[in-house]
Amino acid sequence: MADQVCRECHRIVSGQTCPLCGTSNLSSDWSGLVIIVDPEKSEIGKKIGVDVADKYALKVR
Template sequence: MAGDRLACRECHAVVEPDEDTCPICGSTSLTEDWAGYVIVGHPDESQIAEEMEVNKPGKYALKVR
């Protein structure tokens, strides 16, 4: 876990601890139980983004429990 940030259980976006909903997908299912993250700048050019099914730039957790 990186600091006290949260991760979305639906899309794996990393969000600030004061967020109630995910800014990427709108889910309210957020957790403190996550590990590692990747920053995606250009999802249309990223193999990792393709593997993770990410289509918006941002920070994404690699493992969410």
């Protein structure tokens, strides 16, 4: 099964709901991958509004 992305927080998830925000509004049409390891020190993490270390999509359709 292909990974899906939460349309709300852009987190890449493998289940039917997002464990971060709890929504089931997921999409399999996404592009761009960024992995945030340390969200407090990450400039990219701050720019995209991430505060939890994980994998995120840059664009979700």
